[in-house]
Amino acid sequence: xxxxxxxxxxxxxxxxxxxxxxxxxxxxxxxxxxxxxxxxxxxxxxxxxxxxxxxxxxxxxxxxxxxxxxxxxxxxxxxxxxxxxxxxxxxxxxxxxxxxxxxxxxxxxxxxxxxxxxxxxxxxxxxxxxxxxxxxxxxxxxxxxxxxxxxxxxxxxxxxxxxxxxxxxxxxxxxxxxxxxxxxxxxxxxxxxxxxxxxxxxxxxxxxxxxxxxxxxxxxxxxxxxxxxxxxxxxxxxxxxxxxxxxxxxxxxxxxxxxxxxxxxxxxxxxxxxxxxxxxxxxxxxxxxxxxxxxxxxxxxxxxxxxxxxxxxxxxxxxxxxxxxxxxxxxxxxxxxxxxxxxxxxxxxxxxxxxxx
Amino acid sequence: xxxxxxxxxxxxxxxxxxxxxxxxxxxxxxxxxxxxxxxxxxxxxxxxxxxxxxxxxxxxxxxxxxxxxxxxxxxxxxxxxxxxxx
Numbered sequence: 001x002x003x004x005x006x007x008x009x010x011x012x013x014x015x016x017x018x019x020x021x022x023x024x025x026x027x028x029x030x031x032x033x034x035x036x037x038x039x040x041x042x043x044x045x046x047x048x049x050x051x052x053x054x055x056x057x058x059x060x061x062x063x064x065x066x067x068x069x070x071x072x073x074x075x076x077x078x079x080x081x082x083x084x085x086x087x088x089x090x091x092x093x094x095x096x097x098x099x100x101x102x103x104x105x106x107x108x109x110x111x112x113x114x115x116x117x118x119x120x121x122x123x124x125x126x127x128x129x130x131x132x133x134x135x136x137x138x139x140x141x142x143x144x145x146x147x148x149x150x151x152x153x154x155x156x157x158x159x160x161x162x163x164x165x166x167x168x169x170x171x172x173x174x175x176x177x178x179x180x181x182x183x184x185x186x187x188x189x190x191x192x193x194x195x196x197x198x199x200x201x202x203x204x205x206x207x208x209x210x211x212x213x214x215x216x217x218x219x220x221x222x223x224x225x226x227x228x229x230x231x232x233x234x235x236x237x238x239x240x241x242x243x244x245x246x247x248x249x250x251x252x253x254x255x256x257x258x259x260x261x262x263x264x265x266x267x268x269x270x271x272x273x274x275x276x277x278x279x280x281x282x283x284x285x286x287x288x289x290x291x292x293x294x295x296x297x298x299x300x301x302x303x304x305x306x307x308x309x310x311x312x313x314x315x316x317x318x319x320x321x322x323x324x325x326x327x328x329x330x331x332x333x334x335x336x337x338x339x340x341x342x343x344x345x346x347x348x349x350x351x352x353x354x355x356x357x
Numbered sequence: 358x359x360x361x362x363x364x365x366x367x368x369x370x371x372x373x374x375x376x377x378x379x380x381x382x383x384x385x386x387x388x389x390x391x392x393x394x395x396x397x398x399x400x401x402x403x404x405x406x407x408x409x410x411x412x413x414x415x416x417x418x419x420x421x422x423x424x425x426x427x428x429x430x431x432x433x434x435x436x437x438x439x440x441x442x443x
Contacts, residue, residue: 052395055374109410111372112402 005159008357009226011075011216013067014310015040016298017209020070026314027322030297032196036189037179037208038299042066049130056113057126058094060087060173063212064123065130068167075216075224081163082136083124084154086146086170088302089178090120096177123171123212136163144344145234146170147303148352152232154217164219170306171212174299179208187300189271196324198271198296206270209299213306215313226313227338227354231255234350239343244281248341251351262289263335266312268305268342269327270295275346282341283328289339290330292321305342309352312338316356361433369429372407373400385429393428401426408432414439 014020017038018031031041045054045062048069054062064085072078097114116122121139128137136157140149147170157163182188189205198207217229233251252259265286269279283291292315298307315321316335340352366380369389373396387393390401404426408414414436416422425435 051376055376056399105410109406111406112399116399 005219006221006357007155007158007229008218008221009215009229009313009354010165010218010220010222010224011071011073011077012214012226012310012313013069013071013074014211014213014307015042015063015067016211016213016307016310017041018297026318026320027297027311027324030196030324032194034192034194035207036183036192036205037174038195038210039174040210040212053130056117058091058114058117058173060091060093060171060212061117061123061126063173064169064171064214065126067171067212068127068169068214071169071214071216072167075218075222077165077167077216077218079131079133080135080165080167080216082138082154082157082166083128083133084136084138084140084150084157084166084168085121085124086140086142086148086150086303086306087120087123088141088143088146088172090141091118091122092173092175092178094118094122096175123169127167142348144302144342144348145236145305145350147306147309148232148234148350151229151352152234155229155232158217158219161219166217167214168217169212169214170303172210172301172303174208174210174301182208187272193271195296199269199293199327201271202273204272204274206272206275206295206300209295209301209304211298211301211304211307213310215309221357225357226317228357230353230355232350232352234348236348238346239278239281239349244278244349245285247349248282248285248351255353257337257353259286260288261337262286262339263330263333264290264292264312264315264321264338266292266294266308266315266325266338266340267327268295268308269293270300272300275343278343278346278349279341286339288330290321290326291328292325293327294325297324302344305340305350305352308340308342309354312340312352312354316354358433358437361436362429365429365433365436368407368411369404372403383429385433387428389426389428404432408436412436412439
């Protein structure tokens with residue numbers, strides 16, 4: 001194991017299907033619904049964005065800008081040295097609007113706004129424009145580990161000293177069209193389900209979701225620090241047999257810890273029986289750790305691990321595991337080391353390791 | 358003319374998604390760009406498409422745009438003039 005510069009999570013901001021307006025309440029009141037999709041509880045955007053700018057923004061841009069603002073305020077940071085985001089499908093609402101007009105008007109009479117706002121990097125660009133931030137700005141579009149790619153780049157920037165603060169985030173939105181298409185692909189439950197009971201039921205398909213979460217990462221610890229972001233690792237292949245075990249143990253060894261050191265594994269269990277095996281394998285390899293989950297609260301989407309990291313960071317800072325997130329309890333012990341494991345369609349897998357600062 | 362002006366106000370509000378602005382807030386003689394409604398170059402493109410889509414008017418010479426899109430009234434006058442010619 002090589003000694004690396006520690007990187008800290010000094011601020012959080014999120015817009016999700018849960019009420020984030022008051023983070024001190026931390027999932028004390030969760031949204032309960034009977035559905036196969038979850039939509040974000042959106043804040044009053046006028047608190048973050050002026051109406052003349054707001055009028056051109058699609059929903060994902062609004063969610064991204066608002067959550068980034070909440071994050072910067074939480075961290076007490078006015079101007080990050082870099083803005084790095086990840087999104088699986090980008091600004092879908094504007095993309096659909098633009099493409100629909102293209103077809104309906106036979107490729108004529110196209111208006112510019114939805115086209116301009118439809119690109120994947122619009123969120124990070126709008127954040128930079130509003131902050132007048134001319135620093136490094138990058139967006140990763142890597143399917144189920146887009147957010148993790150943004151985190152990996154953030155760690156590189158911070159550890160190499162090219163930035164001392166990075167605003168990193170992950171975001172995706174759900175539209176009626178994208179829901180209908182992925183429903184046909186069998187991604188979601190056919191019938192509405194009691195979302196908080198999702199992980200207890202045994203059926204094919206998950207619930208669709210959406211959200212945006214930002215993190216202010218810094219090379220300096222502050223009294224506000226939530227956690228140390230120790231390591232991020234991704235791999236992109238289907239797992240079978242003992243493959244996950246080997247990769248997990250290698251990752252832990254490289255990170256200088258043993259399986260018994262993990263106090264809590266926060267997992268992307270999504271209620272789809274066809275995607276459960278890797279999570280079970282992970283849990284079997286971390287027998288002493290508690291197991292928690294987040295997708296019954298956020299729904300499944302390409303960058304849902306950003307919600308998972310938000311939740312893990314809150315658990316660490318407040319040393320509190322909300323009952324609603326518990327899958328398996330461990331013996332009472334402080335949360336000093338938390339491993340976040342997620343996979344998207346058993347193709348895009350990721351480990352995110354955080355430690356108590 | 359007044360009827361067309363009111364129709365145009367509604368269409369501009371919808372097309373440009375002018376939140377918080379009602380038809381009564383728009384003075385038909387006030388400039389659309391800079392002061393007045395404070396529209397910008399992206400809005401200008403939206404208005405060009407609006408004229409073509411809703412009134413079948415294609416602006417051939419971009420230099421005319423400044424005059425045509427000065428205010429709601431100049432837009433209405435241009436449309437009326439164009440419709441008489443047609």
